[in-house]
Amino acid sequence: MKFSEIEAEQWEELRPYLDTCLLPVTGMTGAESPLEATQCLEDLRDIMDLIEVPYRGRVVTYPALHYMSEPEHFQQALSSYCSRLKQQGFKYIILITAKTNVRFQISEADLWITPDEDGNLPSDADINSKIRELWHS
Amino acid sequence: MSNHEHQDSKHQPAQRNEMSRRQFLSYTLGGTTAFMVGGAVLPMVRFAVDPLLAKGGGATLVKVIEESKVTEEPQEVKFKVSQVDGWYKSETEKVAWISKDASGKVFALSPVCKHLGCTVFWNTHGRNEYDCPCHDARYSKDGKNITVANSPLDEYEVDIQDGVVYLGGIIPNTRA
Structure with a gap:
C-alpha cells in the first residue's frame, strides 16, 4: 500500500507485516517537456501497478525519486536511501523504474523491477516468481 | 374621573x-x-x-466466459467494469477465479486475500488450494480460510444466460 494510506494508529500493528519497501525511480533529468514528464509518470504508474496492487498487504510504496543527477552521484544517493530504509526496519527493498537506462548496481537493494531493453513490461508471472523467490530467500 | x-x-x-x-x-x-x-x-x-441523490444501481453484469469452458479446476478470468466514484467515472480491471463444484454449479471467487488485501493464486504449491504470496494465507477451492486469514474469500454474483457466464458485484462467500 502507499505510504499515505497508512494511518498513524495502524502503523505499529501493521509494521511486522509490511516488511518490504517499494522505492520508485522516475529517472527524469530535468530536460523533459511537460508532455514527456507526464509520459514518464504514466509509464512509472503502469509498471508500479504490477506490484502495488497484488502485493499491497506486504509492500509499502514510498514517494518516488523523480530526478536523477550524474549517474555516480545518483547511485551513491540511492544506496544511502536504501540503507536508511533498511535501518528503519524494512527487510527488503525493491527498486522500480519504467526507464530502460536506469539500473544501477545497488547492493542495499534486493530487487530491481525494470522493463526489458525494448521497453516491454515484465509479465505478472515473472514478477510473481521474482517476489516469491525474494521473500523465501 | x-x-x-x-x-x-x-x-x-x-x-x-x-x-x-x-x-x-x-x-x-x-x-x-x-x-x-x-x-x-x-x-x-x-x-x-x-x-448522493443518484440512484445506486446494482453492479452491472459482465460477460466473462462460456459456461462450457468452466471446469472443476479454477481458472483465472479478467474483465473490465466501469466504476463511478462521485463525479469520476473510470474503467477498472477485475480478476476472478471461476470453477464448477461437484454438482456442476458455477461459482467465482475474488482473489483479494482477506488478511491484508494481497492477490491470491490457485495451486502455486500443488496443494489444490489458493495461497497468498504475502503472508502464506491459504484457502480451499470454495474459498474457505485455512490459515492466517480470518474470513473466507468473497464471491462474485454469477448469472448464466444462453450458455455464457456473467459476473456481477462482490458478495460474501456463500460456500465456506
Whole structure:
C-alpha cells in the first residue's frame, strides 16, 4: 500500500507485516517537456501497478525519486536511501523504474523491477516468481 | 374621573393597523434578496449533492466466459467494469477465479486475500488450494480460510444466460 494510506494508529500493528519497501525511480533529468514528464509518470504508474496492487498487504510504496543527477552521484544517493530504509526496519527493498537506462548496481537493494531493453513490461508471472523467490530467500 | 380619562386618551397617538412605510420597504427588500440568493445558491447545492441523490444501481453484469469452458479446476478470468466514484467515472480491471463444484454449479471467487488485501493464486504449491504470496494465507477451492486469514474469500454474483457466464458485484462467500 502507499505510504499515505497508512494511518498513524495502524502503523505499529501493521509494521511486522509490511516488511518490504517499494522505492520508485522516475529517472527524469530535468530536460523533459511537460508532455514527456507526464509520459514518464504514466509509464512509472503502469509498471508500479504490477506490484502495488497484488502485493499491497506486504509492500509499502514510498514517494518516488523523480530526478536523477550524474549517474555516480545518483547511485551513491540511492544506496544511502536504501540503507536508511533498511535501518528503519524494512527487510527488503525493491527498486522500480519504467526507464530502460536506469539500473544501477545497488547492493542495499534486493530487487530491481525494470522493463526489458525494448521497453516491454515484465509479465505478472515473472514478477510473481521474482517476489516469491525474494521473500523465501 | 371620567373627564380625566377622556383627556389622556386624547394625547395618545392614533393606533394604525396598516403596515408602515419602513416595514413595507424592509419586507420587500428582504424578500427580493432572499429570492435572488436562493436562485443562485439552490442550483449550486443541488449540483454538489447530485451524486448522493443518484440512484445506486446494482453492479452491472459482465460477460466473462462460456459456461462450457468452466471446469472443476479454477481458472483465472479478467474483465473490465466501469466504476463511478462521485463525479469520476473510470474503467477498472477485475480478476476472478471461476470453477464448477461437484454438482456442476458455477461459482467465482475474488482473489483479494482477506488478511491484508494481497492477490491470491490457485495451486502455486500443488496443494489444490489458493495461497497468498504475502503472508502464506491459504484457502480451499470454495474459498474457505485455512490459515492466517480470518474470513473466507468473497464471491462474485454469477448469472448464466444462453450458455455464457456473467459476473456481477462482490458478495460474501456463500460456500465456506
